[in-house]
Amino acid sequence: MGGIDKLTEQIVKRFRDSGFDVDAKEISKRLNLLIYEFKVPESEAVRTVTNYLMKELDIDREQLAAESPLVRIADVTTPGKWVSLKAKVIQLWDATSPNISQVGLIGDETGIIKFVTWAKAEKEEVKEGKSYLFKNVVTDSFGGRMQVNVNRNSQIVEIEEDVQLPPRELEVVGALIAIQQNSGLIRRCKLCNRTMTKDICPLHGKTEGYDDLRIKGIIDDGKNFYEVILNEDNIRELTGIGLKEARKIAEEKLERSAVLAELKNRLLGRYFRVAGMRGERYLIVREVEFLKQDIRQIAGELL
Ligand SMILES: [Zn+2]
Structure with a gap:
């Protein structure tokens, strides 16, 4: 029985x-x-x-919720399957469409995969660094890469377990060759943290926002290009310009874009050592520093 x-x-x-x-x-x-x-x-x-x-x-x-087996990210290889995953949210990206409530990267020991939560699914938002059981999500393929979609039959449950990520630690030494326009002193929506354009959130329209500092850029190590995102801490460590200083620059020049100009001035073309994790799209920066000392050392040795 x-x-x-x-x-x-x-x-x-x-x-x-x-x-x-x-x-x-x-x-x-x-x-x-x-x-x-x-x-x-x-x-x-x-x-x-x-x-x-x-x-x-x-x-x-x-x-009816699909019966979906618990799988590992490395096993997600074919689109159109209902699966469940235990994974940690590595990074949230800006949603590119109002149909999307959240988009970003999740990972477990076996791999990293993009996830998309449809706005229609009406799920609570996940947070970076937290681990969840993504139940009944659908595998999909987009632009030749696998992803998982969270729809209204899916469930996202926060779990106590701290899901480990694959050892994809990476150290890159190279030059910051480009900084994207949507960098510098940016404004984020108070409701969903998305970046706003002229106080308009792509999801919530005209709503309250808050200031943040970030750089989206490209590092070239001579072999590969790496898309990197530097957060406020990274930027402050490198330049001494934190959120407070950035606001001051914007006020003095009467223009928020003055911050981006200043950061470009200080960072573009410089050499960095960046340690982090290779995500699907971005190098997720953990540590970043100027290569100045190394160059001095090399120069010293030469002299
Ligand atoms: Zn919003």
């Missing part, structure tokens, strides 16, 4: 996860009948009972 209990629990859970209450006793009775009386194989019995319940509740398969 243990088998019946397990199967019953599995069915109850699937319906409960989809927001429907079902009668465990009734399910157990039907499974018993099918399996022991009619000698129907277990999987077939589960399917039959599930179909019966869907008919009773007048719901279609779309409304």
